[in-house]
Amino acid sequence: xxxxxxxxxxxxxxxxxxxxxxxxxxxxxxxxxxxxxxxxxxxxxxxxxxxxxxxxxxxxxxxxxxxxxxxxxxxxxxxxxxxxxxxxxxxxxxxxxxxxxxxxxxxxxxxxxxxxxxxxxxxxxxxxxxxxxxxxxxxxxxxxxxxxxxxxxxxxxxxxxxxxxxxxxxxxxxxxxxxxxxxxxxxxxxxxxxxxxxxxxxxxxxxxxxxxxxxxxxxxxxxxxxxxxxxxxxxxxxxxxxxxxxxxxxxxxxxxxxxxxxxxxxxxxxxxxxxxxxxxxxxxxxxxxxxxxxxxxxxxxxxxxxxxxxxxxxxxxxxxxxxxxxxxxxxxxxxxxxxxxxxxxxxxxxxxxxxxxxxxxxxxxxxxxxxxxxxxxxxxxxxxxxxxxxxxxxxxxxxxxxxxxxxxxxxxxxxxxxxxxxxxxxxxxxxxxxxxxxxxxxxxxxxxxxxxxxxxxxxxxxxxxxxxxxxxxxxxxxx
Numbered sequence: 031x032x033x034x035x036x037x038x039x040x041x042x043x044x045x046x047x048x049x050x051x052x053x054x055x056x057x058x059x060x061x062x063x064x065x066x067x068x069x070x071x072x073x074x075x076x077x078x079x080x081x082x083x084x085x086x087x088x089x090x091x092x093x094x095x096x097x098x099x100x101x102x103x104x105x106x107x108x109x110x111x112x113x114x115x116x117x118x119x120x121x122x123x124x125x126x127x128x129x130x131x132x133x134x135x136x137x138x139x140x141x142x143x144x145x146x147x148x149x150x151x152x153x154x155x156x157x158x159x160x161x162x163x164x165x166x167x168x169x170x171x172x173x174x175x176x177x178x179x180x181x182x183x184x185x186x187x188x189x190x191x192x193x194x195x196x197x198x199x200x201x202x203x204x205x206x207x208x209x210x211x212x213x214x215x216x217x218x219x220x221x222x223x224x225x226x227x228x229x230x231x232x233x234x235x236x237x238x239x240x241x242x243x244x245x246x247x248x249x250x251x252x253x254x255x256x257x258x259x260x261x262x263x264x265x266x267x268x269x270x271x272x273x274x275x276x277x278x279x280x281x282x283x284x285x286x287x288x289x290x291x292x293x294x295x296x297x298x299x300x301x302x303x304x305x306x307x308x309x310x311x312x313x314x315x316x317x318x319x320x321x322x323x324x325x326x327x328x329x330x331x332x333x334x335x336x337x338x339x340x341x342x343x344x345x346x347x348x349x350x351x352x353x354x355x356x357x358x359x360x361x362x363x364x365x366x367x368x369x370x371x372x373x374x375x376x377x378x379x380x381x382x383x384x385x386x387x388x389x390x391x392x393x394x395x396x397x398x399x400x401x402x403x404x405x406x407x408x409x410x411x412x413x414x415x416x417x418x419x420x421x422x423x424x425x426x427x428x429x430x431x432x433x434x435x436x437x438x439x440x441x442x443x444x445x446x447x448x449x450x451x452x453x454x455x456x457x458x459x460x461x462x463x464x465x466x467x468x469x470x471x472x473x474x475x476x477x478x479x480x481x482x483x484x485x486x487x488x489x490x491x492x493x494x495x496x497x498x499x500x501x502x503x504x505x506x507x508x509x
Contacts, residue, residue, distance in 0.1 A: 056088035114386030
């Protein structure tokens with residue numbers, strides 16, 4: 031944009047008509063400053079010095095004050111800019127350009143009470159001023175009045191749709207108001223004009239991440255990475271995203287560059303990659319700093335299980351439950367550990383709690399049935415075997431145990447139905463088991479062992495030439 035510095039050759043404003051004649055030397059200094067417009071010395075200390083000398087000789091020289099304000103704003107010397115803007119407004123009370131510039135300076139200085147007064151003056155005189163509405167939006171934003179900020183930005187854009195830069199601010203307000211899809215559109219409008227803006231790319235990628243649109247998030251974050259690969263915030267969010275997507279190699283690389291302590295995430299990566307001793311060290315270190323993290327306790331439990339440190343794993347999972355009592359995975363894993371340690375009562379208790387959290391878990395029903403079966407609580411075991419099958423656990427072992435339980439209950443048809451499934455799924459395992467059981471004097475199969483349909487089923491799955499009934503057995507013709 032060409033310099034905003036005002037030339038004296040423009041039509042005379044009100045101040046020129048009322049002011050006394052200007053000192054010629056002041057005009058010479060002004061013209062020296064003016065000569066530096068569109069040169070490398072524009073906005074320099076030298077240019078400011080020329081205009082200051084003009085003001086010293088002619089305090090009413092409005093263009094010089096206006097130019098000085100612009101120079102000092104560019105140089106971040108806001109106190110000096112404010113001095114000249116105050117004087118400019120005092121001379122030109124009806125001209126809003128001074129108010130607009132001063133409002134911008136007051137915003138940057140954090141003087142929001144004075145800023146609101148200037149904005150009220152501007153909007154009272156010119157309610158259709160888009161620049162004032164933009165400043166109003168930023169003022170509300172800083173005061174955390176996000177709904178008012180949104181309305182102000184929308185008003186500014188309605189008055190001047192060409193203010194594309196404002197869409198970046200608008201998007202951030204929309205994010206805070208949980209208007210995610212609207213924020214996406216605002217970022218896209220901004221990036222259509224400024225495709226190489228790193229901050230917008232980064233923020234859009236982060237927004238997609240929050241919206242669980244991980245593919246779009248990765249696309250934007252990779253674009254941001256090409257613009258500024260060394261930004262630690264970018265490394266952090268990309269590391270987290272790679273971890274969630276299961277790309278552990280990239281996650282590890284990014285998290286090492288992140289802007290926060292990633293000991294916990296590095297522990298999770300090590301555990302997933304099977305480096306369980308290293309995982310344990312990272313996770314314990316992270317939990318020293320923040321022990322109220324149930325997910326980290328659970329990952330620690332997983333690593334300790336892999337190291338066959340069952341007792342320590344139990345402690346870790348119990349710590350996870352202390353902070354998140356309804357964590358299904360920790361309850362289920364505790365049950366498995368107690369079962370492995372020969373503690374069926376504890377296993378049954380944890381599996382019951384797990385099923386309260388996740389009643390449709392076929393695996394929990396199946397394992398609970400196994401535990402109850404070992405304790406000879408057959409009726410309850412039968413209930414959970416059936417629920418396991420209903421919820422997708424088609425293990426032939428479940429059908430075999432149901433066949434035994436139904437045989438004990440003198441329900442031959444149900445017993446044979448499940449026994450046929452077990453035979454069909456794994457005849458090499460279950461046919462020999464049944465034949466061995468039939469050698470017992472007293473067997474769980476006594477109620478069906480002499481039935482023809484039982485022997486026909488057994489014969490169906492026996493190798494050719496092998497008789498289903500042992501020499502000591504006879505076959506009853508009753509069905």
